[in-house]
Amino acid sequence: MIIDHENILNLANQHRSSIYGFLRDMVAIPSQSRNEKKIINRIKKEMTDVGFDRIEIDVMGNLLGYIGTGKHLIAMDAHVDTVGPGKMDNWHHDPYKGYEDDTTIYGLGTSDQAGGMAAMVYAGKIIKELGLDPDLTLLVTGTVQEEECDGLCWRYIIEQTGIRPEFVISTEPSSGKIRRGQKGRMEMRLFVEGKSAHASTPERGDNAIFKMVPILSELEQLAGRLKEDPFLGKATLTVSEIFFTSPARCAVADSCWVSIDRRLTAGETVEDALSEIRNLDSVLDAGATVTLYNYDLPSYTGLVYPTECYFPSWTIEEDHPICRLLVKAYSSIFNQTPEIDNWDFSTNGVAIMGQHHIPCIGFGPGQIDQAHAPNEKIMKKDLVEAAALYAAIPGVYIKHIKEK
Structure with missing residues (x-):
């Protein structure tokens, strides 16, 4: 050429x-x-x-x-x-x-x-x-x-x-x-278990939404102290979705989970990012589980090529x-x-x-x-x-x- x-x-x-x-x-x-x-x-x-x-x-x-x-x-x-x-x-x-x-x-x-x-x-x-x-x-x-x-x-x-x-x-x-x-990114699911009860006697249950509140606060604090790289910049964390289950509007929520979008700067690993959330006091107190989402939707040809939602x-x-x-x-x-x-x-x-x-x-x-x-x-x-x-x-x- x-x-x-x-x-x-x-x-x-x-x-x-x-x-x-x-x-x-x-x-x-x-x-x-x-x-x-x-x-x-x-x-x-x-x-x-x-x-x-x-x-x-x-x-x-x-x-x-x-x-x-x-x-x-x-x-x-x-x-x-x-x-x-x-x-x-x-x-x-x-x-x-x-x-x-x-x-x-x-x-x-x-x-x-x-x-x-x-x-x-x-x-x-x-x-x-x-x-x-x-x-x-x-x-x-x-x-x-x-x-x-x-x-x-x-x-x-x-x-x-x-x-x-x-x-x-x-x-x-x-x-x-x-x-x-x-930056890299990962999509996490943080899940909290609760116990349902009639809303007129909530003390008989264990409200999963209430249990999520201190976790959300501590996640926000964590986001402010994440690592920074001179070229790629600061790592980030945000809660992007929130979900719950409950038998009815007049019942105590028996589960609650959130989606977390975590952007990884240079030098951060998926294990580090999972551990820093799993070890938060509020997460440990609530017995919450923190896992990666999986992607397993078919392409337009019908092919499924599953993967964890971690992108370095x-x-x-x-x-x-x-x-x-x-x-x-x-x-x-x-x-x-x-x-x-x-x-x-x-x-x-x-x-x-x-x-x-x-x-x-x-x-x-x-x-x-x-x-x-x-x-x-x-x-x-x-x-x-x-x-x-x-x-x-x-x-x-x-x-x-x-x-x-």
Whole structure:
């Protein structure tokens, strides 16, 4: 592949109308987790039309598009599922219409993460037009179920198909920055047993909701003293849901449980995070149990690939070769040095890097604050620039390999 970065940017601009149209087509297809079949097929058609060499859909339903057949495999990833639109009254435009003006495309999933997919596919077209070095293979993935269970798709790809790229570019929205890490997370269930009685004589029972009250207070205090890392920042803890059982409104609650979202900073383990809650005085006094949730919902193909809801933190160093590679590609395309930061949300990197130690780094079109927000949008300029950057990466990488 000829590394002509000015030509790459020119080609990306020539394809801008196709990029915008493809993105709007994706936005028009509802694709919440476990309902991605239609959007997977639409992306497969676009990959075929722009000239990908080989396209597969795995047993989970992930889309795998290949360019080239070289011995060095590199990958770029976008999840294709979205969250729901939420309250429709909060949207100024139909979230599934892909409203477009001179600078912007609006709609559910534009930034999170159909914009990344549109840019990757057309980077593939640019690479086909310029030629890929014969020693390289580029894999472009459209992955499923990320919004419900981040990383599950890549766990399946790595563990069940044996695919192991030399590195992966995540195209999650990055607000124009290179992202080299993120906090981990875990989903916990804290359960308290009670005993029912008639509400007119509550002393005969053991109210599980009352037993939960001091636990909630102590959890809030714990959240304020969690560990902090200079790069990833402070760990967090919040109670996200509360449930109970009771025979009736006129009875004492006989059980109560809460869901805890725990964000893990660098150096924290799942065992540490469970133990610090299990050892709280209020938890011990109530005889409460603290466990991880499990995710075992089927993909749109019907495959169940169960996992505990623990997703480790990950980082790569700023001087890591893949980080330097992306900085070099960015600088050559845009004639400026990029900012480097972390993501404050979770990505498929929890499996790629966090669990399987494959170098992962991120750059994606779109602003981080657009993810999961009403009136989600993406700038057209960001789409074109991301397509150019992705198209430049293989050439920069193979040059790095041959210079070693």
